[in-house]
Amino acid sequence: MQSRPILILVLAGGLISLLAIGARAAFGLFLEPVSSEFGWGREVFALALAIQNIVWGLSQPFASAIADKYGSGRTLLVSGLVYASGLFLMSQTGSATELHLTAGLMIGMGLSGTGFGVVIGSVGRAVPEEKRSMALGIVGAAGSLGQFLMVPLGQAFIGNYGWSMALILLGVCVLLMIPAAAFVTGKASDSATAGAASLSAAIREAAGNGSYWLLFFGFFVCGFHVTFVAVHLPAYIVDMNVAPEYGAIALSVVGLFNVVGSLASGYLGGKYSKKYLLSTLYFLRAALFVAFILIPISPVTILVFAGVLGLLWLSTVPLTSGLVAVMFGPKYMTTLFGFVFFGHQIGAFLGAYIGGLAFDLYGSYDIVWWMSVALGIISGLLHWPIRENMPVQRAQAAGG
Template sequence: MNTPRQLPTLAISLAAAVLMAITMGSRSSFGLFVAPLNAATGLGLVTISFAVALNQLLWGLAQPFVGLVADRHGSARVIATGGLGLATGSALLPFVGSAAELVLALALLAFAGAAAGSNGLLLGEVSRRVDPERRGLALGIVSAGGSAGQLVLGPTSQGMITAAGWESAMLGLAALALLALPLALMFRTPARGPAAAAEDRTSVPVRDALTSPAFWLVTGGFFVCGFHVSFLISHMPGVIADCGLPAGLAGWWIAVVGLCNIIGSLIAGAAIRRGSMRRALMLLYALRALGVAAFVALPKTEWVMLGFAAWMGFTYMATLPPTVGLIGKLFGLRHMATMVGVVMLVHQIGAFLGVWLGGIVLIHTGSYDWMWHADIVLALLAVAIHLPLVERPAARATPPSTPEATLSPAGAG
């Protein structure tokens, strides 16, 4: 290490990455528990899909409030409290016997997961603690942590379900959540240098950011991301089963997504250091549309499934670093956790619709065809709504009520 700040920067990035791995890995693996949970409770796919979709929505609703508390009072206690709640909610799931109990347990998991390791909280903290020249790569490392969680917990959860039953597997995830307590200690002391303090002073107030069309265009793109990601994670095990493929393939599908997502997140984080974040997002959403269209057209073999997992994995959470980076560039870092929390709320509204509509479409049509078509259309829409963005920092020398995050009439930026 050449400077004394590099080690803390790496340490805080890795701590946030591990927290992201725990929370996102657990959430990504939940699709593996849907079938055994349905068999054990008899609640039905539509009821369970609605409960899981509500969990997605509540996770999003919690994020702006979690970000606001962390911005004002620090994040260490928030993370530790979230870890305890996440362990408690996971431990309660094997004992649910009704739809109301399932909804309550998943609601607790939603709020606790947002506190222990939400994107807004962790990426906001890392953004404020890392120098601008290393910020993009640091965000990529944190995003890759979520992918690493999928890579490890996907096949591990599937293996535990097969070997010891879904109840034991869920209790194992509950024990894993307790690692949030020691990791929270990394966030006790603010680690902000003069550059971060200067950025704080020139940041746009949250109210002004929320009235900017640019904010809502970036957020609208992330709505599409939530729809894609949550539909795939929750319903791909069912898609694989419907195609007559081995059930164990579902765990490996999630693992391949996670492995490729590590690479995609790191590449995206490194690329936005000097390249256009707006163009990176447009490319990623276009690649998603192409991937889904190819999957629909190809025969559903094991290799096609794994190839689809790899393709989607490269773009899966790679949208996160440029999205967060673009919000920070346009509106500053002082209220980053709160603003990204709002972005994640809209993301989770998309997630709610992706999970819930997936179950409804399957029940009423007998296939997921309409969902695949919706995925393609929404991905192309996400490309289109980034066209009018101007990738320019908010005005620093003018009053905060007149941010310069505007739209380009020609759509260039």
């Protein structure tokens, strides 16, 4: 791994994140046209994406462990094929069950091996500690750039070809990650970096660490926030009598500004306490949601909200994954971040599903917006007491 130029690894990993996260970010655009065509309430499509997120979360630790043991490249190759197949089959769906199996189960499994977890672990092992936070920020920024590029592309596909062909075209785009997988290689046994003696020892150590659990529950809130917004913001904007294209524009702006946010968090995470930066991000999200709820909705307020939220969006990823590496060493960070990411996806499941359920019950998203405020405050508090250090004996071993 170390012989392969790190720049190529980071760029290939960034391309995979761009495609995987970018295509996923466009799914919210399909809620209204798919629901309208089949006469479903919003809960049906929301449940499909909720299943996707929980399957992603449940599969992530296994995909991460496979990558640690057998190599990142193989994991990315198989997962990319599953992801693309899910999109192709989703385009032919004719029932709620088929939607849940394709958009939910298959794409969720595909994302577990192509989303941030596997790429972050490979990059984290290869990059020296002093440059690791910035490298992880670049990977996160690439995912956000994917959102910026692929959400308007998805909207253009839907507008010109209909939702079914749009999914096929997104599937073709996702297949581009297959050749990139050849450059994101390596496994835990190749690494000479600090970490537990074995994968099972690393898992036991993390499970007995209170700070690890605080990170787990804090990342739960991130999943709730970003998935609720990504899935339901386009429909919410239509509900507020604003032109529907602003839904795609808003998600694209979120992605654009998070390129800056992810790079900034990667840079700052290398210089300042990661846990305090995370607390600040969550408190700022809560304040932003309050402002969005109370200020009348207009195209201008939507774009301002999207831009500020973009700065806070996936900026949590380099900081959270960086904390895992600081606390336990980078050797098994793919698997250990995978378990933390499961917490994120539990939140994502609830953010997607509760959003659709609340709308169908009350005809409004208001209760979910206020839940998001409360959860942001809670997450900000949870990160504060995290202990940001590696056990002494392994830190000494790594230095010697």
